[in-house]
Amino acid sequence: MNNLFSLKDKVIVVTGASSGIGRATAIMCSQLGGNIILLGRNEERLKETLNFLENTGHLYFSLDLNEDDDVDIFIEKLDKIDGIVHSAGIVQSQLFSFLKKNDLENMLNTNLIAPALLTKKIIKKKKINKNSSIVFISSISGPNVTYIGNASYSASKSAVCGLAKTMALELAGKGIRVNTILPAMIETDLINSIDSSSEDIEKDKKNYPLGDYGKPDDVAASACFLLSSASKWMTGTDLKLDGGLTLR
Numbered sequence: 001m002n003n004l005f006s007l008k009d010k011v012i013v014v015t016g017a018s019s020g021i022g023r024a025t026a027i028m029c030s031q032l033g034g035n036i037i038l039l040g041r042n043e044e045r046l047k048e049t050l051n052f053l054e055n056t057g058h059l060y061f062s063l064d065l066n067e068d069d070d071v072d073i074f075i076e077k078l079d080k081i082d083g084i085v086h087s088a089g090i091v092q093s094q095l096f097s098f099l100k101k102n103d104l105e106n107m108l109n110t111n112l113i114a115p116a117l118l119t120k121k122i123i124k125k126k127k128i129n130k131n132s133s134i135v136f137i138s139s140i141s142g143p144n145v146t147y148i149g150n151a152s153y154s155a156s157k158s159a160v161c162g163l164a165k166t167m168a169l170e171l172a173g174k175g176i177r178v179n180t181i182l183p184a185m186i187e188t189d190l191i192n193s194i195d196s197s198s199e200d201i202e203k204d205k206k207n208y209p210l211g212d213y214g215k216p217d218d219v220a221a222s223a224c225f226l227l228s229s230a231s232k233w234m235t236g237t238d239l240k241l242d243g244g245l246t247l248r
């Protein structure tokens with residue numbers, strides 16, 4: 001029987017593959033038969049991810065997605081791809097009154113502009129096949145809810161959703177689908193950078209009807225679904241993944 005969820009022989013670029021959600025997504029994509037191209041800045045951690053992948057034929061490129069020259073060199077080396085998962089991202093907590101222009105620019109550069117330009121360049125250079133799938137890891141923070149101190153992060157994640165919907169419309173003629181995933185709190189290194197005590201975290205988990213934060217594999221599974229033919233009629237969708245948090 002044809003497995004609609006298979007990624008066999010699909011070439012998939014995963015940004016932020018050196019940790020967290022990106023790493024989990026790369027691993028799961030390889031388990032489903034994909035050939036993965038791992039992107040991130042930290043070469044050691046990219047190599048670690050490479051070692052976790054199933055099957056052979058995967059590659060990694062260590063690059064800063066905010067550096068145009070690095071991105072251009074990568075795209076020159078790239079063959080045709082069938083999917084991208086944009087997981088690279090940063091978080092920063094700061095009260096709006098103290099927000100500096102530079103902080104806002106850094107956030108938008110990494111979370112919005114870098115993935116937009118990477119995708120645009122891949123498309124312009126005709127390095128993406130018909131019927132490919134593009135997945136952005138956005139967040140519930142911005143599109144659905146927000147938190148004190150999250151102005152720049154929420155702005156970047158809302159903007160990604162607007163970008164993805166417009167791309168979905170403009171690329172539909174090429175059969176290219178574009179969707180976003182909106183996770184609530186996922187247990188990765190990124191939440192270690194948030195200034196909360198372990199008691200606060202345990203208390204916060206009680207706000208989730210399903211009783212816990214998500215795991216990187218929960219997001220990876222949704223990304224794999226959006227990359228596969230099982231979602232071939234889905235485009236322009238924001239897929240909320242929040243353990244029921246926003247039901248309350």
Ligand SMILES: NC(=O)c1ccc[n+]([C@@H]2O[C@H](COP(=O)([O-])OP(=O)(O)OC[C@H]3O[C@@H](n4cnc5c(N)ncnc54)[C@H](OP(=O)(O)O)[C@@H]3O)[C@@H](O)[C@H]2O)c1
Nearest residue numbers: 016018019020021040041042064065088089185186188190
């Ligand atoms: N964890 C959560 O609770 C949560 C919830 C909602 C949404 N998200 C989103 O999910 C995505 C992944 O988050 P995560 O929790 O997996 O975070 P993470 O473990 O900190 O991973 C972030 C990744 O982004 C890469 N990265 C950052 N800046 C980069 C740059 N300039 N160039 C290249 N790579 C860069 C990092 O790679 P290097 O360090 O190697 O550069 C790292 O692999 C982010 O977009 C985040 O906003 C996370």
